[in-house]
Amino acid sequence: MLACHFLPGRKRGLEPDSDLNPLAGQVRVPPSGMHAGPLSHRLPGACKMLTVAACLALLGCLQAQELRGHVSIILLGATGDLAKKYLWQGLFQLYLDEAGNGHHFSFHGAALTPPQQGQELMAKALETLSCPKDTMPSHCAELKEQFLQLSQYHQLRTAEDYQALSRHIEAHVQQEGLREAGRIFYFSVPAFAYADIARHINSSCRPAPGAWLRVVLEKPFGHDHHSAQQLATELGSFFQEEEMFRVDHYLGKQAVAQILPFRDQNRQALDGLWNRHHVERVEIIMKETVDAEGRTSFYEEYGVIRDTLQNHLTELLMLIAMELPSDIGSSAAVLEHKLQAFRALRGLQKGSAVLGQYQTYSGQVRQELQKPGSFHSLTPTFAGVLVHMDNLRWEGVPFILTSGKALDERVGYVRIVFKNRAYCAQSEGHWAAEQSRCLPQQIVFYIGHGGLGHPAILVSRNLFRPSLPSQSWEEVEARPGLRLFGRPLSDYYAFRPVREWDAYSFLLSQIFHCRKESFITTENLLASWVFWTPLLDSVAHEIPRIYPGGSENGHLLDFEFGGGQLSFTQQPLEQLVLGPASSPRPSDFRVLRAQYRESPLISAWPEELISKLASDIEATAQQAVRRFGKFHLALSGGSSPVALFQQLATGHFSFPWASTHLWLVDERCVPLSDPDSNFQGLQAHLLQHIRVPYYNIHPMPVHLHQRLCAEEDQGAQTYASEISALVANSSFDLVLLGMGIDGHTASLFPQSPTGLDGEQLVVLTKSPSRPHQRMSLSLPLINRAKKVAVLVMGRTKREITMLVSRVGHQPKKWPISGVLPRSGQLVWYMDYEAFLG
16 A cells, blocks of 8 residues: 655646646745745845735635645755756746645755855756746746745765754754655665665654655666666665655656546547557657767666666556556556556567667767777667567557667657558548548557657547547647648647646656656566566677668668567668677578487577477377367477467467367476466467467466465376376377476476386476476376477587487486387477587
8 A cells, every 4th residue: 555645735736737826926935034045045025025915825824834834855966967957947846836835845955066066056057947938037036036045055975964954954944933744855866876875864864753755766776677676675675665756757748647647538438449459559659869979888788678668668558558547546546557567568588679779879889988999889779679468458469669869850659559440432532530430540649849849649530539628738720731640630639738847847746745656666666677677688699780870760670560579671781780700690501300319300590490390280280180180289388488389379370279288298386377387488478379278278287275286185196187088098199398408308307206207197396496396297108199399499408418419218317318209209309509509
């Protein structure tokens, strides 16, 4: 449960409204005797400055002062770029929005810089503050002067500095006769400094009991799942979850902040459309024209996926894909539904992404980081990633996430494209935008820039007329000649904000009002890294496609998707970063046929090998179904068969799945829903993509009576009985095995006391690695199969491949050596790295 101490009074909604600005046309005077910081001078008396209306408003707030109290906002890194560009302006806007409601503020800029220099830098940053456009210049000057009075600089380096700041705040609150409501610490500093600052705040600068604490954290929140977990654990030792607000500034952008309200306000129209039956695809795009010059140190560590996809674009994905709570005003409900959406994400593979790097990037890295002339970076500056959700609403719908630098335009948007099943007998010239079902149907949350140049929400006129709050969103006038996503602007109901806001101003207001749904919780952060880390690891050594940058990119970065894979549609013009010249390419080889341990061996590059094995399995299945009416296939788990499962799911449409029984060769003793479960891997990569009757799927019964692989539950005997009852002579048509680096196969390990001989068909075994408990088909049962295929892939298998080629029948030492079907066929499938090294 989320727990927040809310401040009474008006909460700022999703749209700022100048008509409700409590300081429009008035000036609030700080209480008598308020300390003036070194950046300001005391204001003239109240009688000279307050209008009658202001006095009445002030009197109306006096009764609420005791409840509302004093809020101290400490901006750490107050002289940095983010503070100068956005944060001070955001704090000024917060002051304008809330001070007239009876809240009392003080603003403390803090950094490591010595006091005099820090004060000068902070004063320079505050010179750029601006008021809303409808504020009179003279009045704006008064407002800025008030804000300066409340702002001062502190050097925060040691525990004593933090203690001094806390004493200063307490003395000021006491002097003014106020109650301290709370403190906000904004960490506009590098993440490596978080732990020390958090320690000082926790030990020396927390407010007294009864007042709240909020700490605001900027990305990056780790580099991968492990580092994010470490940072989260460290911060969690100092702060409660409800005290932490992790910022993703994209969640503060107007079109983004409107996604959930739009879905809520248009439930009736969207309920029947927002699903796999009607949505063709979803595009989530963030393109930039600038490159990484001046930021290559950061970019070399993070790259485009960590910089934008793992955070900004993933958050957009969640807002589109999550189930809509009945009450979107409930932070807890929104965050819980978002977490459920994270859990429905299908795992990414190397083939899920295409990567690029603009041509001058490596040269910039060499210059800025003093790398040698031969250095070529592998850091991607462009990425396209194909994402799928494994739930009923979005099954089969591709979500395309794309971001990059040095592209042809600066633009960001989320585009939902709907399926078009209509045919119009009349020619296109007679199609009317409001009526024709043949025109494209789409909803676009246009984040900004691009051809429009401002945030917008676009809905095709042949879908429905959307409902948006008229006080904050207005319809866009037609702009002749402007086309968006292939259609003129007139084809859309187009709305833009009445008044645009800055993302940080919105987020600071949300922090002030403890609106947690606009921020990243620890659970959601770690769920995101769980999703992205495997892809990042798999592409870490991939050579990205080189592109020239800007309009010269042409179609070089265009990609297409199919079968869960992405690929560039065009061959590169030239390869500017070459791999090892001596490395053989797949085109240099054909599928190699030979003998291994006196049985047939098929060897090829991985893609060709998987394709060959999938075709052989399909041929075996068709033959078995023709002869016996059914096909019994036993599959091993682990990482090696994943590519095979994907190939079978996407490339073999003649496979007789309706007549196929699927069995497991082995299973880890974990619940079937556990990510470590072999059945879960089979479900994720094969079962959910094909149509197999549920009664033809036979998971191993490792979880009985709320226990895992307990001998007394007789799970192994149950599976053996099921095999005997359904599989003629307990002889599978095909068994797929792998080979471990220690020579184990299935879950039969060297020196295993069971499963290598005897009469048992299914046994419980122990693995040297976690989870230790396993269930496995026995070697005698495997050897009853009509055909056994052993798949061996990867350079790490080269040593055991050489060893096993020389040994005889020694299953106690090398269980794989005991695989030899009594009356069936054994075929080895090895890629070149496993076979040739």
